[in-house]
Amino acid sequence: MVVTMDYETLLGGLKAAHLDTGTMISPGLARLLACQAGVIPVVLGGGSQVLDVGRKRRFHSEVQRVALGVRDGGCTTIGCDRAASWCEAHHEVAWSRGGGTSVEGGRLLCSRHHHLAHHPSYDTTHHPGRKISFNRRE
Known part of the structure; x- marks a missing residue:
């Protein structure tokens, strides 16, 4: 599953996020999914150009x-x-x-x-x- 939201929304903002299916979801649900998922942050530049793709262990073992x-x-x-x-x-x-x-x-x-x-x-x-x-x- 791919959830897309801006950084401000991840930190507590109120903008909606969307799934790779195009479905809009609430910012609260997006933050909860981020908390419970393996997350690979992607930094985008203008025109959605990928600037950086990172990886970090998210789940507790x-x-x-x-x-x-x-x-x-x-x-x-x-x-x-x-x-x-x-x-x-x-x-x-x-x-x-x-x-x-x-x-x-x-x-x-x-x-x-x-x-x-x-x-x-x-x-x-x-x-x-x-x-x-x-x-x-x-």
């Missing part, structure tokens, strides 16, 4: 996911009891903002809370014990 599960025990959102096997690995610093794929820089979130972590209408608050909560922006 199986060993990293096991370590996250042992450390976090499940979803790290306050009040959520989803087990580690139902969670997704999340980058504390978004990969699109230069975050690395590591145990130290990751945390487990259930699908619902992973969506909120990438939703532009929500802020994340960090609490003691590696717990987080989400608050709707005013």
